Amino acid sequence: MGAGIAIVAARGGFNTISYDRSQEALERSHNATIAFFEKSVERGKMTPGERGRTVKAMRSTTDLDVLGECDLIIEAVFEELSVKRDLLRALDAVCEPRTIFASNTSTLSITEIAAGSKRPHKVVGMHFCLPAQLMKLIEMSPGLLTSEETFQSAWQWTLACGQIPVKTQDKPGFILNALLVPFNNDAIRAVEAGVASAADIDKALKTALGYKMGPLELIDLIGLDTQVRLSEAFYPITLDGRAAAPPLLRRMVAAGLLGRKSGQGFFRYEGEAMFGA
Amino acid sequence: MHYAIIKAGESPSFPDGDPFLAAGVAVSQAEAVIYLAGAKLAHNDAKSVVLVELGNESLGEHTGELLGEEGSNVVGFARYRNGLDAPSSLVELVVQSRTPQDAVAAARSIFEAAGLVVAICTDQAGRIVDRLVRPKYNAALRLLDEGLAIQKDIDLTCRLGLGYPDGPIERAVRGGLVHHHDITKALFETYGTPGYAPARRAVVAARRRES
Ligand SMILES: NC(=O)c1ccc[n+]([C@@H]2O[C@H](COP(=O)([O-])OP(=O)(O)OC[C@H]3O[C@@H](n4cnc5c(N)ncnc54)[C@H](O)[C@@H]3O)[C@@H](O)[C@H]2O)c1
Numbered sequence: 311m312g313a314g315i316a317i318v319a320a321r322g323g324f325n326t327i328s329y330d331r332s333q334e335a336l337e338r339s340h341n342a343t344i345a346f347f348e349k350s351v352e353r354g355k356m357t358p359g360e361r362g363r364t365v366k367a368m369r370s371t372t373d374l375d376v377l378g379e380c381d382l383i384i385e386a387v388f389e390e391l392s393v394k395r396d397l398l399r400a401l402d403a404v405c406e407p408r409t410i411f412a413s414n415t416s417t418l419s420i421t422e423i424a425a426g427s428k429r430p431h432k433v434v435g436m437h438f439c440l441p442a443q444l445m446k447l448i449e450m451s452p453g454l455l456t457s458e459e460t461f462q463s464a465w466q467w468t469l470a471c472g473q474i475p476v477k478t479q480d481k482p483g484f485i486l487n488a489l490l491v492p493f494n495n496d497a498i499r500a501v502e503a504g505v506a507s508a509a510d511i512d513k514a515l516k517t518a519l520g521y522k523m524g525p526l527e528l529i530d531l532i533g534l535d536t537q538v539r540l541s542e543a544f545y546p547i548t549l550d551g552r553a554a555a556p557p558l559l560r561r562m563v564a565a566g567l568l569g570r571k572s573g574q575g576f577f578r579y580e581g582e583a584m585f586g587a
Numbered sequence: 588m589h590y591a592i593i594k595a596g597e598s599p600s601f602p603d604g605d606p607f608l609a610a611g612v613a614v615s616q617a618e619a620v621i622y623l624a625g626a627k628l629a630h631n632d633a634k635s636v637v638l639v640e641l642g643n644e645s646l647g648e649h650t651g652e653l654l655g656e657e658g659s660n661v662v663g664f665a666r667y668r669n670g671l672d673a674p675s676s677l678v679e680l681v682v683q684s685r686t687p688q689d690a691v692a693a694a695r696s697i698f699e700a701a702g703l704v705v706a707i708c709t710d711q712a713g714r715i716v717d718r719l720v721r722p723k724y725n726a727a728l729r730l731l732d733e734g735l736a737i738q739k740d741i742d743l744t745c746r747l748g749l750g751y752p753d754g755p756i757e758r759a760v761r762g763g764l765v766h767h768h769d770i771t772k773a774l775f776e777t778y779g780t781p782g783y784a785p786a787r788r789a790v791v792a793a794r795r796r797e798s
Contacts, residue, residue: 447743479734481735485730485740489723489726506715510706514667514706517677517704518667519716519720
């Protein structure tokens with residue numbers, strides 16, 4: 311996810327530094343980035359000149375001190391409150407007081423993450439969609455202590471990158487996941503309740519509503535284990551029964567049916583081909 | 588397959604003027620009979636299939652039920668329609684546990700020949716689509732009340748983030764909040780779970796209709 315965000319920033323004309331503790335992760339991201347730009351030029355989305363300038367604007371490092379020169383830092387580290395808080399604490403020591411910290415968290419509270427920093431007024435939520443380099447939407451949320459100035463600067467930055475920001479409160483799942491996670495669980499419950507087959511449920515929703523992908527195919531893509539983790543992140547806070555992981559989902563994860571990545575979830579996959587839909 | 592149409596008023600699935608209606612033949616010449624808009628069902632075992640258009644009700648209300656052993660050549664259906672929107676090309680076909688496969692196949696072939704897409708479901712409230720989308724529309728309307736974001740941004744997020752052609756609130760409003768209220772209220776009576784409880788804005792719309 312971090313690599314995609316770095317592409318957005320560099321394409322927007324900003325000097326961009328990617329920081330990761332793992333050199334291997336940085337190398338993987340670098341290769342994926344070069345391949346992405348290659349495609350962008352091939353498809354006429356970018357001129358070779360633009361590619362050259364963008365690649366030149368990008369650097370990577372495993373040394374946190376290098377981030378001292380940044381005006382804005384967007385974190386996309388592991389989805390764990392303590393990891394994110396520790397990172398902000400370390401960044402406090404390295405960065406200028408003006409530096410804004412943004413979090414790409416999907417499930418955690420911006421205010422709770424900001425509590426790890428000595429500058430909670432400089433911390434803002436900036437939730438990109440996967441794949442960030444292709445998706446325009448960013449859910450922007452101020453924490454309880456975020457200053458209006460911080461929020462506006464971060465908002466202007468997303469516009470300068472050609473993204474489309476929406477403003478949402480610091481509540482579990484913001485807008486997208488607050489609506490999607492329970493909806494996807496409901497689709498699993500419909501399979502479990504014998505309402506229809508997974509294939510017929512997806513077909514019905516795509517035909518009736520014009521969705522590009524049915525919910526069960528989408529869960530297969532996200533990963534059934536990820537759907538459990540999302541449910542476990544939201545249900546204990548919201549106590550919304552629709553957000554609780556359905557028993558069938560847990561059984562399928564236990565059986566190793568994780569979706570596309572394991573070759574079978576609600577549908578079966580072989581390479582790019584999908585069966586049972 | 589030739590079918591006869593018996594209707595008691597304008598059908599939500601096939602509004603007046605729909606070519607599907609014009610293709611109907613006399614009952615004596617038809618292999619299938621289709622009851623529309625609440626026309627009273629008469630069983631006819633000689634036909635491949637007898638189709639009953641459903642609203643919010645179960646197929647069992649038309650056929651009677653036998654504690655899980657029900658099923659005959661009577662098959663329920665509804666063409667999905669978001670209230671005031673034109674009917675979609677989806678037909679939800681409602682079967683019971685003992686519905687014979689050849690009755691289902693006959694029903695499918697009639698609708699597919701008319702260019703429609705068929706999804707098969709069991710006789711449960713809300714069938715597939717309303718069962719799944721009504722709680723989402725309620726949730727979106729509640730999030731709006733709670734100030735999570737403005738309506739435009741809630742809808743935009745779903746369009747951009749999920750590739751939906753329209754967002755949940757604009758869709759519920761376009762189809763009619765009263766229509767949404769009536770469906771979700773019926774589902775709430777059956778399932779009793781909070782997700783189906785009509786959202787305040789839908790209740791307001793329904794009460795204003797009454798006054
Ligand atoms: N994957 C998605 O669909 C998605 C969508 C939106 C937001 N997010 C959010 O983005 C974040 C990252 O998700 P991901 O799927 O890319 O995770 P990931 O596990 O693929 O990548 C996390 C990266 O962070 C690095 N990292 C971990 N701790 C670090 C630290 N203390 N300092 C420096 N680097 C560190 C890891 O080496 C790894 O390369 C999470 O907060 C997640 O909720 C993910």
